[in-house]
Amino acid sequence: MSLFTKRPYLLALLIAVALAAWLLSGQTTDVAKPSTAVPPKAPPSLISVRVREQKAQSLTREIVLTGRTAPLRTVLLRAEIDGHVVKIGAQRGARVRKGDFIVRLATDDRALRLKEAQALVKQREFEYKAKRRLSRKGYQSQVQIAEALTLLESAKTLVKQAQIALDNTIIRAPFAGVLEQRPVEQGDYVSVGDTVAELIDENPFLIVGEVTELQRHDLKLGNTATARLVTGQTVTGKISLISTRADAATRTFNIEIEVxxxxxxxxxxxxxxxRIPTETVYAHKVSAALLSLNDEGVLGVKAVGSDNRVVFYPAQFARATAEAIWLTGLPRRLRFITVGQGFVRAGDLVQPANEK
Structure with missing residues (x-):
């Protein structure tokens, strides 16, 4: 039988001593402790964007609107006396010169009335001269002389009236132009005020259009304008009229360009x-695909600054076509983001790469 069997307390004492020795050895032994320091974070990777550097170009800002051609003046010729149409001087569509006769009316007795009035003038002149001779001899008073002079002037008035009535039987063109309409034919009877013909002045011609309230502010009389017709013709002229009253329905102003x-x-x-040029500005020509909205909902373009940070510029349009847009109000030289603008915001640091 062993000693630990006879005395078990000795085994317990031995175990206690061994445990105490092991605990004391942990305080004296240099044991490496795990490090609690936070390792430094790796710098975030920069977003790569493709950029195109370009310089602003000189651009003439224009007002573009739709218009139509119109004659400078259109005149309706009307009969000033009653009578039958006895002769036609020009056919519809014909070009006439100033003074050409278009329609002749019957003179009837107007020529006879003129001769009668002329004869009466001769009679009144003879009476007036005779009374003046008698007045020198004292046989006529000044009242009688005045009455004779009045009768003479009345007779001269009758001659003028008869001459005017005779002249009005011939309706002439007041200016050179095109006879657009002639609603009467030979044998028709016309009364005073009836339309006999419509005459259009061809030279100069007008281009008419309508501008908005803001566009009117940029226009001045005498500004040069160019019009391209659907027929392919191109004409250039100057603004001759800018309306001072807006249309009540459309709130637009009429303009006329004389060509x-x-x-x-x-x-x-x-x-x-x-097309009406207004001013010359510096603008960048870019694709409409470069436009985007910022966080405030403003439409603009994104570019990369000298510090490689994204800059947002609100769009100010100088001109827009189906192929491209011209933006003004930007720095003269700029690096536009052409690829990747949807993944960056203003202020972001990016890694730009030039377009090939």
């Missing part, structure tokens, strides 16, 4: 595109 038409090639009512 030369010496050969009569323009016709009234043809649709055209009007």
């Amino acid at each position: 030369a038409n010496p050969k009569g090639e323009l016709a009234a009512g043809i649709t055209c595109e009007i």
